[in-house]
Amino acid sequence: MAVITEVPSPFCGVGTDDLSIQVDGIALKVVAYGCAVNTPAFEQAIGDSNPRLAGKSVSLEVAVTQAATLLAQTKQPVIGGCATDVHGMRALLSLADRCGAVIDNMGFNAARNNFLALQDSGWMNTTLAEVKNRCDLLLVVGTDLEAIVPRFFERYLWNEAMFLDDSRQRQVIYLGKPPSGNASTSPNGQKAQVLACDDSALPEVVGVLRALVKGQPIRADKAGGIAVADLQSIADKLKAAKYGVVTWGAGALGINSHAELIVQTVSEMIKDINKGTRCSGLPLAGKEGDLTANQVCGWTTGYPARVRFSKGYPEYDPYLYDTHRMLANGEADALVWVNAFNVKAVPPESELPTIVIGRSGMTFAKEPDVFIPVGTPGIDHAGHAYRTDNVVAIRLLKLRESGLPSTGEVLSAIEAEVQGVQHAN
Amino acid sequence: MLIKLTGGKVYDPASGVAGLIQNVYFKDGRIIDKPGDQPVDKEYDCHGKVVMSGAIDMHTHIGGGKGNIARTMLPEDHRQDPVPRTNITRSGNGHAMPSTYVTGYRYAEMGYTAGFEPAVLPINARQAHMEMADIPILDKGGYVMLGSDDYFLRMLTAKKDQKAINDYVAFTINAAKAIGVKVVNPGGINAFKFNQRKLDLDEQNVHYGVTPRQILQVLATAVKELGISHPLHVHGCNLGVPGNMQTTLDTIQGIGGLPLHLTHIQFHSYGTEGDFKFSSGAAQIAEAVNKNKNITIDVGQILFGQTVTASGDNMRQHANHKFANPNKWVVMDIECDAGCGVVPFKYQDQNFVNALQWAIGLETFLLVDDPWRIFLTTDHPNGAPFTSYPHLIRLLMDRTFRNEVLATIHPEAQKMTTLASINREYTLDEIAIMTRAGAAKLIGLKERGGLAPGYWADITIYTDNVNREAMFSKPDYVFKDGELVVVDGKVVKTKWGTTHIAKPNYDASVEKDLKDYFDRYLTMKLGNFKISDDEITEDERGSLTVHPTKTAI
Numbered sequence A: 001m002a003v004i005t006e007v008p009s010p011f012c013g014v015g016t017d018d019l020s021i022q023v024d025g026i027a028l029k030v031v032a033y034g035c036a037v038n039t040p041a042f043e044q045a046i047g048d049s050n051p052r053l054a055g056k057s058v059s060l061e062v063a064v065t066q067a068a069t070l071l072a073q074t075k076q077p078v079i080g081g082c083a084t085d086v087h088g089m090r091a092l093l094s095l096a097d098r099c100g101a102v103i104d105n106m107g108f109n110a111a112r113n114n115f116l117a118l119q120d121s122g123w124m125n126t127t128l129a130e131v132k133n134r135c136d137l138l139l140v141v142g143t144d145l146e147a148i149v150p151r152f153f154e155r156y157l158w159n160e161a162m163f164l165d166d167s168r169q170r171q172v173i174y175l176g177k178p179p180s181g182n183a184s185t186s187p188n189g190q191k192a193q194v195l196a197c198d199d200s201a202l203p204e205v206v207g208v209l210r211a212l213v214k215g216q217p218i219r220a221d222k223a224g225g226i227a228v229a230d231l232q233s234i235a236d237k238l239k240a241a242k243y244g245v246v247t248w249g250a251g252a253l254g255i256n257s258h259a260e261l262i263v264q265t266v267s268e269m270i271k272d273i274n275k276g277t278r279c280s281g282l283p284l285a286g287k288e289g290d291l292t293a294n295q296v297c298g299w300t301t302g303y304p305a306r307v308r309f310s311k312g313y314p315e316y317d318p319y320l321y322d323t324h325r326m327l328a329n330g331e332a333d334a335l336v337w338v339n340a341f342n343v344k345a346v347p348p349e350s351e352l353p354t355i356v357i358g359r360s361g362m363t364f365a366k367e368p369d370v371f372i373p374v375g376t377p378g379i380d381h382a383g384h385a386y387r388t389d390n391v392v393a394i395r396l397l398k399l400r401e402s403g404l405p406s407t408g409e410v411l412s413a414i415e416a417e418v419q420g421v422q423h424a425n
Numbered sequence B: 001m002l003i004k005l006t007g008g009k010v011y012d013p014a015s016g017v018a019g020l021i022q023n024v025y026f027k028d029g030r031i032i033d034k035p036g037d038q039p040v041d042k043e044y045d046c047h048g049k050v051v052m053s054g055a056i057d058m059h060t061h062i063g064g065g066k067g068n069i070a071r072t073m074l075p076e077d078h079r080q081d082p083v084p085r086t087n088i089t090r091s092g093n094g095h096a097m098p099s100t101y102v103t104g105y106r107y108a109e110m111g112y113t114a115g116f117e118p119a120v121l122p123i124n125a126r127q128a129h130m131e132m133a134d135i136p137i138l139d140k141g142g143y144v145m146l147g148s149d150d151y152f153l154r155m156l157t158a159k160k161d162q163k164a165i166n167d168y169v170a171f172t173i174n175a176a177k178a179i180g181v182k183v184v185n186p187g188g189i190n191a192f193k194f195n196q197r198k199l200d201l202d203e204q205n206v207h208y209g210v211t212p213r214q215i216l217q218v219l220a221t222a223v224k225e226l227g228i229s230h231p232l233h234v235h236g237c238n239l240g241v242p243g244n245m246q247t248t249l250d251t252i253q254g255i256g257g258l259p260l261h262l263t264h265i266q267f268h269s270y271g272t273e274g275d276f277k278f279s280s281g282a283a284q285i286a287e288a289v290n291k292n293k294n295i296t297i298d299v300g301q302i303l304f305g306q307t308v309t310a311s312g313d314n315m316r317q318h319a320n321h322k323f324a325n326p327n328k329w330v331v332m333d334i335e336c337d338a339g340c341g342v343v344p345f346k347y348q349d350q351n352f353v354n355a356l357q358w359a360i361g362l363e364t365f366l367l368v369d370d371p372w373r374i375f376l377t378t379d380h381p382n383g384a385p386f387t388s389y390p391h392l393i394r395l396l397m398d399r400t401f402r403n404e405v406l407a408t409i410h411p412e413a414q415k416m417t418t419l420a421s422i423n424r425e426y427t428l429d430e431i432a433i434m435t436r437a438g439a440a441k442l443i444g445l446k447e448r449g450g451l452a453p454g455y456w457a458d459i460t461i462y463t464d465n466v467n468r469e470a471m472f473s474k475p476d477y478v479f480k481d482g483e484l485v486v487v488d489g490k491v492v493k494t495k496w497g498t499t500h501i502a503k504p505n506y507d508a509s510v511e512k513d514l515k516d517y518f519d520r521y522l523t524m525k526l527g528n529f530k531i532s533d534d535e536i537t538e539d540e541r542g543s544l545t546v547h548p549t550k551t552a553i
């Protein structure tokens, strides 16, 4: 039995890398710095690690051949999930390029709120260490932060800061969803200021806040149930702060259609604040490989996600190439589902030939045509993953000897066989 | 396999060969002497052709987060230039910031066999290497950015001695797997985080009380004392600001003879004369470069058209966002380490400033005497995409063509440039120096950038053509490590290049203080920050090539 320290996590999105994990054969136990997200993800049992064809155990070779045979007969398969490490994504994109597939990563409907704002007007953003050391005012928009990132406050706010005399004096303001717990309460007892409104009122509220930052007159007394005077005080605080940070979870805004306009309004407001002082956005989006998928897809195709290869070159459409939409509209002729992180993230139901490359232990209501259990990056094999701030890539470690293949190995093997079939034809 | 290139006109400045008809032999990836009676396996008739080593781009933004932001931000630019897959090549897209595979193919198709990413943020170095690992054919490497990181500035404030700085610099080069050190707007990226909007050479950072001049002095000394071949790579203060010529001259004077490489100097060569208070400082800059042998430069030529600027200089990029075209832009502060700014630009020949920028770059090329100390760059993609190099070479080699283009730009800009009166035309030998032998020497690449026996067989063969743009756009053959990768300007085979790095020695005790700093202030453990060798090599296509330093481990 050994304890491995300073283990980086691909699960929580913030790249926590202080975990201590006890390894006993193939059993893992988080013995220090666990959280509600990371601990169960690391401790998940391997389960049955045999590949299966329609529920029947087969060898890896047979499963790979069957997957390749299925794929070689398709015209436009969709590869969904896309939850794996950098090398797994490389293999996935290579396979998609060869098969003329559409690729779509799981969390993109959420991340799209950020990407559409980026592609339309851009932003001024920051990263976690800048937040930790410089942030004197945190505005949380429409997001229950501790529910998404349980250790956010402990690690990045209520912690030593290079440029603040007393990090406990930082101000925290919630706009929209109130916090579900007390993580945002300062160690000195200071509670976060909460200006609550319904999610549906958020577009109106951030619109008014941006107008106030710009000094535009507002005739109404209230916006989305919040007193305009209170919003004015937030605008004043943002302008008075030395290094304000505005954060949001792209997925938390999702109930509003066109939530990208909330992101855009907030981002343009931040640009306005920077005419006088410093202020930055911190978009939180993505865990379990979402940002990794977007990054690798970005440098390989030029587009972050939802790319179609069936014309022989990459085409991007953030709406049309949605896995669920394509399946529902009969636009795909096979489904490949890749998720090496989460046994609960199973493929959407489909009558199409289905190939699942999934974390070992994944179970299904309806057995797919091919299921190949793979190891988890950061547990069963080394790899790389991106953090939620989209700048820092973490080095994932191999913690145990499970014998499970990696996503990259399996997808490359399938591609090699597809290539063989294509040549034979 | 023994390969013979027969009867070509060879330009190999590294060996002092300038246009001699010679045969070149190579075997197992390396150039060899004329073999005895060993039979030649394959012979290429190179009569009427020009033979050079593969070109090396010593400053091109091909790997790292800001480039991927630029890609992701500009889907409309990619849609103009889709690149279909073939039996041997991957799909992707091109134009301003091409996808990684297309980057490799297009460089190779112009006869380039290596490219160096100049702005590797230590905390983002993993990404830079991962992107470059997906660039086929080319060798690659990077210069790691220092000078605005809080750890370094704390050292200066604490008056740590030069030895301690050297250890930190060497540690960072090793941790980031770099081959050189770059400084961008020295201390300015940091000052921007404290809401300073400009930082002159002798202006203090409000928090640290440190000036850019001090930073340059200390880092240039560290690079020299560590025996790093590549001089400190400097993106100076005040990029793009009218009058910044004086800052650049002061930077050259102030460094006291230490080796410095001043990058994309075109953006730092502006005066304030004329009706528009914007004028060319190229003559004064070139004079200073000619006089000071410790200085090397690359130009950062702008060429007209749509591109995107991606820079670590978030302070200046923020100031320039009002020129964004299309109007969208990104500025980031990054991890107490550095920052970045991504601003799309459309350089227009009928815009006075853009037109004069174009002329300033060309004046600089033509007024600097020594081709071993000036390098051909557009600061891809900042001045123009790298795919415009053949056009730029023609502008340098063909005075008639140059003057034809000059006659079409903004008329006031024509009046403000001496370009029409400059007769110089670059020779093929000078082009080979700038893009091959000189670049390899500057970076400190062993056995690259030349055709002498023992060198790697990175070779480009062109058909001699008075239209130099046509000639340099479409080499007949390109060999990489002895393998034929391009025929008639098209990739015929792909392979993977190596990653060039340096491993300067340092006192391991430097990690003690760093570990404490990482634990207290950063969001990653020191042990997880360092890039291990296997991260580059584990996928079986990457490799590391270590180049010597005076103090190598």
Ligand SMILES: [Zn+2]
Residues within 6 Å of the ligand: B059, B061, B118, B264, B379, B382
């Ligand atoms: Zn540059």
